[in-house]
Amino acid sequence: MFTFMNPEVGFTSDVIKDPNRFVGRADLVSEAIAALNSSLGLIAIYGKRGVGKSSLTRQIQALANGDYELVRRAGLNHLLPKTPRSYYTVYYQCDSMISGANDLITRLCNDTNEEDGLLRLVPDKGKALTEFSRTSEGSVGLDLKVLNWGAKGQEAAKYTNAIPGDIIQTFRNFASSVVDNNNRIFRKRDALLILLDEFDVIKDKSGLGSLIKSLSSDKVKFGICGIGQDLSGLISDHGSIGRLIEQGSIFVKPxxxxxxxxxxxxxxxxxxxxxxxxxxxxxxxxxxxxxxxxxxxxxxxxxxxxxxxxxxxxxxxxxxxxxxxxxxSGQAFPSLEETYQRAIGQSEDRAMLLALLAEQKDNRAEYDAQLGQVFLAKSRSSAQELGVEYMDQLLPRLIEERYGPILVKVPDTRGSYEFADPVFRAYVKLRRPGRL
Ligand SMILES: Nc1ncnc2c1ncn2[C@@H]1O[C@H](COP(=O)(O)OP(=O)(O)O)[C@@H](O)[C@H]1O
Ligand SMILES: [Mg+2]
Missing domain, CATH: 1.10.8.60 (Helicase, Ruva Protein; domain 3)
Structure with a gap:
């Protein structure tokens, strides 16, 4: 008997929060458990677009919160210490409007998200909140507010140490109040975990590494997640992080x-x-x-x-x-098709070139092959055979930001590019250009 089924019940294109939907990745989950259970250190999650980084980061958040469903399902119970470290967690998705370190910390200190924001964990959120975000622009007022909050007891002492107009110090004060304050109300947890997704889109990443290092302690751990083939792709001054990263470097492969x-x-x-x-x-x-x-x-x-x-x-x-x-024929996946049409811009020749590039095989060692590099020169003769002329004039649109970009130049190489989105590359392979 046939039953009409909603496809969304079994499949999703969203980031996966529910451990019951999360598949595989046992090796990465065990790395994550180890990283969460060390008192110091930064977690970095990196890999290509669409490979599952954000979903893994959400699972790490669940583990940090003490939800071990995933561990149980993956049969990894034996990896859990007797008393696993648990965290109060913050999850923040960065965007390209964040200019740099100060901006990022300001955003964190103003995030009122009820499930994932830092402020929900900071004492006396409630009433003062709306005022708080309004005054945050001229950040002088902000610290005065904080001063007013700490009405009594331990926090008062902490808050009065705030330096007016200093967002980094404000963050320190917030962060250091989280564990003590919440442990008074909830089950005791060990530290605060701040997960920053799409870290790669922050414009100016200079100094972020050393800032994160200086803000990390046995009470505050950071996890950063974003697109990159290695750590240096994700965090420019990764040298300054040094030993912090030894354990928590998690590369998400296909x-x-x-x-x-x-x-x-x-x-x-x-x-x-x-x-x-x-x-x-x-x-x-x-x-x-x-x-x-x-x-x-x-x-x-x-x-x-x-x-x-x-x-x-x-x-x-x-x-x-x-x-x-x-x-x-381009009817299956409207959003991928839209990207495709925008990229080729009604040029059949460009469609052919794109297909040839997408189909390039890579016979190098596995690690290199994962880079997914394509070389213009490799496709030149096939392009000519197919009657594609002026290859070099077809290329710029594929590289221009406003049309995707579809291809990104691989630095320090000649005529070598990478598909910005490997899923799109796989799609192009299955999408036949008009003339064929
Ligand atoms: N472990 C997984 N099991 C099943 N589906 C996954 C898994 N990881 C990611 N996905 C699916 O893949 C897609 C991309 O995942 P996402 O975490 O957003 O990737 P990224 O952040 O690397 O771009 C989503 O549709 C998600 O549902
Ligand atoms: Mg993501």
């Missing part, structure tokens, strides 16, 4: 085939076994997504949609074939 396949088993569970996928179909989808869970979730969703249309709850290779055909 998923293994098994992990990608597991996404579909988990989806079946989430669908309460109503929707099933043939083994062959799961295998093929896992090949198509090249280890990017975002693409797996997307294809999974559209398979379930298609199955609904056909009145079945079993997704097999025939349904996948329909989706693949839709991809060929």
């Amino acid at each position: 998923m293994s085939r098994n992990e990608t396949e597991e996404i579909f088993n988990v989806a079946t569970k989430l669908f309460s076994n109503t929707v099933t996928f043939s083994k062959e179909c799961i295998g093929e989808i896992s090949d198509l997504c090249e280890g990017y869970p975002y693409f797996a979730q997307l294809i999974g969703k559209s398979c379930v949609n298609e199955a609904n249309t056909l009145g079945t709850n079993h997704v097999d290779i025939k349904i996948l074939k329909i989706i693949k055909n839709k991809m060929l």
Whole structure:
């Protein structure tokens, strides 16, 4: 009997907070447990776009909060110390409007988000809050407020040490009040964990490393997450962090085939076994997504949609074939297609060039191959064979920021680029240019 199914029950393109949806990554989870249980040190989570960094960071937040569901499910219980360190946690998503270190700390000190913001943990949030964010601009007033808050007891002493107009000191005061104050009310926790997602988009990262180092202590731990192939891509003055990072450097690679396949088993569970996928179909989808869970979730969703249309709850290779055909003509994934159209700008030649670049094979060692570099020179002769002329004139649009950018120049190389979004690259491989 057929039941109409909402694809969102089993698949999502959102960051994954729910440990029951989170697949694989046992090695990274165990690294995270170790990092959380050391009293000093910074956690850095980096990797390519769409690979699952934010989802992992959310899982780390849950672990820090003392939710070990993920550990139990992954069979990693034995890695937990007898009394794991637990944290009050802050999760902040950076954006490109943040100019630098001061700006970032100001934002943190003003974040009123009820689930993830720093202020929710700072004493006497309530009434003073609206006033607080209003006065924060001329930050002189801000510290006076703080002074007023500490009405009695220990905090008062701490707050009176605030230096008016000094946001860094204000942050220190906030941070140092969090653990003591909240431990009076809640179950005792050891420290404060501040997770900063999309750290890579902060414009001027100079000095951020040493600032984070100076703000870290056994009571305050930072975790930063963002796009980068290595630590230096994420934090420019990473040298100054030195030993802080020894344990907590977490590189998120594309998923293994098994992990990608597991996404579909988990989806079946989430669908309460109503929707099933043939083994062959799961295998093929896992090949198509090249280890990017975002693409797996997307294809999974559209398979379930298609199955609904056909009145079945079993997704097999025939349904996948329909989706693949839709991809060929650009009808399957509107948002990826929009990026595609913007990139090629109605030029068939550019579409061909893009396809050739996306298809370039990489026979180097695994680490290099993960860089996903493509070389202009490599595609030149095939481009000529296909009648694509003036390759060098087609390229600029693909590099320009306002059209994506689709390609990013790899520094210190000649004619070498990287697809800014590997999921998009995988999509281009499945999207046939008009002339073919
Ligand atoms: N461990 C995982 N298991 C299943 N799906 C995942 C996992 N990690 C990420 N995803 C999916 O992949 C997509 C991208 O994840 P996200 O965490 O936002 O990546 P990033 O922050 O690296 O861009 C989302 O659709 C998310 O649902
Ligand atoms: Mg992210």
